[in-house]
Amino acid sequence: MATELTGGLSAMQAFAVVGIAGVGAQWLAWRFRLPAIVLMLAAGLFLGPVTEIFVPSRDIGDVIPPMIALAVAVILFEGGLTLSFKKLADARPGVRRLVYIGAPLGWLMSSLALVFVAGLGWESAIVFGGIMIVTGPTVIAPLLRQAKLTSRPAQILQWEGIVNDPIGALVAVFALEIVLVRNTGVTWGEALAQLVLGIGFAAVIGVLAGYMVVQAFRRGWVPEYMKVPLLFVTVLGVFAGADSLLHESGLLAVTVMGLVIANADLPSYHELHRFKEHATILLVSGVFILLAASIRFETLAQLNWWRAGLFVASVVLIARPVTVMLSLIGTNLPIKERLLIALTGPRGVVLVAVSGIFAERLVNEGIEDGALIAPLAFVLVLVTVVLHGFTLAPLARRMGLTSGDRPGLLIVGGSLFATGLAKALEKADVNVLITDTNRDHLRTARAVGVQTFYGDILGDAAEHNVEFIAYGAILAASDNDAYNTLVATDLAPEFGRDSIWQLARHKEDRARHALPTQLGGQTIEGNRTLAQYLELLGEGWIFRTTRLTEEYRLEAWREARPGAIPLAVVQNGQLWLVNSEDDLVDKPDIYIVSMLPPDVAQQIEQENEAQTAPKDSAREVARAEAEAVRRGEGSGSVPGGENATAADRLRDQSKDDPDLMESQGDVSDGDRTPREPPQKDPDADLPKD
Numbered sequence: 001m002a003t004e005l006t007g008g009l010s011a012m013q014a015f016a017v018v019g020i021a022g023v024g025a026q027w028l029a030w031r032f033r034l035p036a037i038v039l040m041l042a043a044g045l046f047l048g049p050v051t052e053i054f055v056p057s058r059d060i061g062d063v064i065p066p067m068i069a070l071a072v073a074v075i076l077f078e079g080g081l082t083l084s085f086k087k088l089a090d091a092r093p094g095v096r097r098l099v100y101i102g103a104p105l106g107w108l109m110s111s112l113a114l115v116f117v118a119g120l121g122w123e124s125a126i127v128f129g130g131i132m133i134v135t136g137p138t139v140i141a142p143l144l145r146q147a148k149l150t151s152r153p154a155q156i157l158q159w160e161g162i163v164n165d166p167i168g169a170l171v172a173v174f175a176l177e178i179v180l181v182r183n184t185g186v187t188w189g190e191a192l193a194q195l196v197l198g199i200g201f202a203a204v205i206g207v208l209a210g211y212m213v214v215q216a217f218r219r220g221w222v223p224e225y226m227k228v229p230l231l232f233v234t235v236l237g238v239f240a241g242a243d244s245l246l247h248e249s250g251l252l253a254v255t256v257m258g259l260v261i262a263n264a265d266l267p268s269y270h271e272l273h274r275f276k277e278h279a280t281i282l283l284v285s286g287v288f289i290l291l292a293a294s295i296r297f298e299t300l301a302q303l304n305w306w307r308a309g310l311f312v313a314s315v316v317l318i319a320r321p322v323t324v325m326l327s328l329i330g331t332n333l334p335i336k337e338r339l340l341i342a343l344t345g346p347r348g349v350v351l352v353a354v355s356g357i358f359a360e361r362l363v364n365e366g367i368e369d370g371a372l373i374a375p376l377a378f379v380l381v382l383v384t385v386v387l388h389g390f391t392l393a394p395l396a397r398r399m400g401l402t403s404g405d406r407p408g409l410l411i412v413g414g415s416l417f418a419t420g421l422a423k424a425l426e427k428a429d430v431n432v433l434i435t436d437t438n439r440d441h442l443r444t445a446r447a448v449g450v451q452t453f454y455g456d457i458l459g460d461a462a463e464h465n466v467e468f469i470a471y472g473a474i475l476a477a478s479d480n481d482a483y484n485t486l487v488a489t490d491l492a493p494e495f496g497r498d499s500i501w502q503l504a505r506h507k508e509d510r511a512r513h514a515l516p517t518q519l520g521g522q523t524i525e526g527n528r529t530l531a532q533y534l535e536l537l538g539e540g541w542i543f544r545t546t547r548l549t550e551e552y553r554l555e556a557w558r559e560a561r562p563g564a565i566p567l568a569v570v571q572n573g574q575l576w577l578v579n580s581e582d583d584l585v586d587k588p589d590i591y592i593v594s595m596l597p598p599d600v601a602q603q604i605e606q607e608n609e610a611q612t613a614p615k616d617s618a619r620e621v622a623r624a625e626a627e628a629v630r631r632g633e634g635s636g637s638v639p640g641g642e643n644a645t646a647a648d649r650l651r652d653q654s655k656d657d658p659d660l661m662e663s664q665g666d667v668s669d670g671d672r673t674p675r676e677p678p679q680k681d682p683d684a685d686l687p688k689d
Helices: 011-032 036-050 061-081 085-100 102-118 122-131 137-147 151-183 188-218 224-245 249-262 269-294 305-327 335-342 349-364 368-399 416-426 439-447 460-465 481-495 530-538 554-560 598-606 616-632 642-654
Strands: 408-412 431-436 451-454 473-476 500-502 542-547 565-571 574-577 591-596
Touching: 011 036, 011 269, 036 269, 036 368, 061 151, 061 224, 061 249, 061 269, 061 349, 085 102, 085 151, 085 305, 102 122, 102 151, 102 305, 102 368, 122 151, 122 349, 122 368, 137 151, 137 368, 151 188, 151 249, 151 335, 151 349, 188 224, 188 249, 224 249, 269 349, 305 335, 305 368, 335 368, 349 368, 408 416, 408 481, 416 431, 416 439, 416 530, 416 542, 416 565, 416 591, 416 616, 431 439, 439 451, 473 481, 473 574, 481 500, 530 616, 542 598, 591 598
Parallel strands: 408 431, 408 473, 431 451, 473 500
Antiparallel strands: 542 591, 565 574, 565 591
């Protein structure tokens, strides 16, 4: 039966509106490269106080507080799952300082701002000041993804946001106990005992629950299809159990539980984390829509707006910077990183959700200005989300703390094909990294100045030393088909399947060797194997980067480059590999990276336009590599053998040959001097072979 607008929405309609608005806002943010949190807040305000299409208190009523509480619990648990101590590396001292020193100092600075700027009484100020320790992992995560921060400041901000969330809630509980002791008959001993008992119980139940989950998964007590449901139920049980003893201690319990599981090195950890990450996106969307739609203009009207404005400014420009800069004194963090962290302190879901609960408790105790906490919290969240959403990325770029705006490609496999493609892409200002588990395969790439990483791209060493965020696409092009498929399949959820590419597999055309569509990556133009590309290089094919102009368009390129194999296209800081001719774009300032046949290559060489043409020695290497790959049929490098030995000898002879890969070309046909790479070459400190 249709529901009249004046009567509100049914519960089913309300949930549908929240889901569509939240996920729709996130999609629009991705599509137009805008901060997702800003659009979600705008959608909630439009649906709620502006149009009153969806009023949570009217449409779903009493279910709102428990829904928000459980959603926050799941969000913090998922955040705890990201807190692997192995990933901290050199960010550990900064995180430790921001937790041990920054939390109490932030409580003090925020309370002072609330008393002397916002005009609250000290009772409300110390409670709300404790909540303001929270910096909001729900906001930090999408901001870091958008800004592409370098590893260390990103890790510090992420850890601070997740760890300080439950700490802020517990500090607020402690402050509330102080207020209750002063205003009720509760004694200091009773209040302190309840606080210590609640925090201790939360920590213990979090550790025990995490340990039991780890043991159950590791010993095979739970089948794969039940792991995620069991995890959800355990999170809800742990949160409810701890929260029943002490309000808000459940947040500490689920965070500790996530931390234990994250550092247990479970085989199924990545699958669990990815599923939880997807659930968190839905929950964050829903909670932001609910909270924004719940705001009433009459509640905001209670604020003294000039005081509220000064309060927000004092938090952003004084309290946060002073807290961070004092906390990080004595660390080895560069001043630029400290400043960026100091100027980045957005608040999010937890602050708004928890502040409403404490505001109600204070008002019930007769502290009237406690009613101002909820609107102040919303204004603080709104301003910091919008401010940091639009300024973090430009500020980080200005400070040189991003992975840059250059498109990036990570090539797995160190063949001559990979090196030639990398040098050609550099002409289009693409940041390229070649990785290989065989160090000898990287000799040619290192000799011509291409960034390399020696090791397994799926291993811990790569996670600690490679700035994955600098590379928007991956090409699996090693001489091991199975490894290529593993890399493409494993990294697809993180990079997106549209950004994962793989050279064709041997025997791929045979039905018994065909893989299902969910495995592996997309193939590039021509569906060729590595051996086939190497054979083309051995026959004299060359790589070429061409820039289209108003006068020189795609049709002219096709006429001038008959038989060319297009491999990649670069446009306005975006890179995509070519799957078919339809992927080519006919616009000015488009760069096309291709392989040209020997007759065209000879003509270009005669005109002195060659960019990356292999010389005679390099052609011999390509032939030897192709033969070695064919002999192994895509199963990995073939040790020993006449051709493999010849390839090693030729690499050794040509490793210091400056003419191995010509890198000069006509400016009108794609030559551009690459900028400095956004990160240190992971192999820069290795000795030259």
